[in-house]
Amino acid sequence: MPTEKRLTCQTCRAEEKHEPLTTNERTWLREQLGNPVSDNYFKCVNVRPDGKVCLNLRTHGHEKHFRLTKRLPDDLE
Numbered sequence: 062m063p064t065e066k067r068l069t070c071q072t073c074r075a076e077e078k079h080e081p082l083t084t085n086e087r088t089w090l091r092e093q094l095g096n097p098v099s100d101n102y103f104k105c106v107n108v109r110p111d112g113k114v115c116l117n118l119r120t121h122g123h124e125k126h127f128r129l130t131k132r133l134p135d136d137l138e
């Protein structure tokens with residue numbers, strides 16, 4: 062099971078703390094993609110200047126995994 066990592070974030074433009082997705086988040090992403098979701102996805106948990114958590118998604122190996130940036134909804138958990 063992957064744990065928290067420091068990875069670069071395309072939205073924050075810096076290396077920030079990332080966490081693996083929760084079960085609910087993986088379910089949400091699977092519905093978005095229409096494909097099974099591997100353990101390889103991480104979300105940025107940096108708090109932005111507006112007080113919201115970034116929640117931008119990437120895979121472990123690829124900062125720009127999605128052609129357009131994709132972030133989790135704020136109300137998942």
Ligand SMILES: [Zn+2]
Pocket residue numbers: 070071072073074077105106107115116117
């Ligand atoms: Zn970020």
